[in-house]
Amino acid sequence: MPSREQLEQLLAADPSDVFLAYAVAMACASEGSPEEAIDRLAALVEDHADYVPAWFQRGQLLAGQGQVQAARDVLTEGIAVARRVGDSHAEGEMIEFREAL
Numbered sequence: 001m002p003s004r005e006q007l008e009q010l011l012a013a014d015p016s017d018v019f020l021a022y023a024v025a026m027a028c029a030s031e032g033s034p035e036e037a038i039d040r041l042a043a044l045v046e047d048h049a050d051y052v053p054a055w056f057q058r059g060q061l062l063a064g065q066g067q068v069q070a071a072r073d074v075l076t077e078g079i080a081v082a083r084r085v086g087d088s089h090a091e092g093e094m095i096e097f098r099e100a101l
Contacts (some may be wrong), residue, residue: 002023003027018048019045025037052085056093060097082094
């Protein structure tokens with residue numbers, strides 16, 4: 001797997017690549033910077049509202065930071081997005097996770 005630095009270089013070369021933006025956010029989380037990952041995922045869904053994985057991961061990260069209500073709010077939005085784009089699997093996973101909070 002590419003390093004965060006490599007991913008950031010690729011993203012700088014193609015800032016519209018939603019998967020690279022997501023990958024950088026996930027690299028931030030895996031390197032112990034969940035707040036930065038949360039911020040990056042929030043920015044990602046501002047530009048690409050239909051990117052369902054970003055909603056779910058942001059909700060999980062918020063919950064992991066003890067921001068339970070914020071996580072529920074994000075997951076509720078993500079569930080609506082997943083339903084709208086027809087991603088019933090992600091919709092079900094987010095509903096289950098939200099109910100567990």
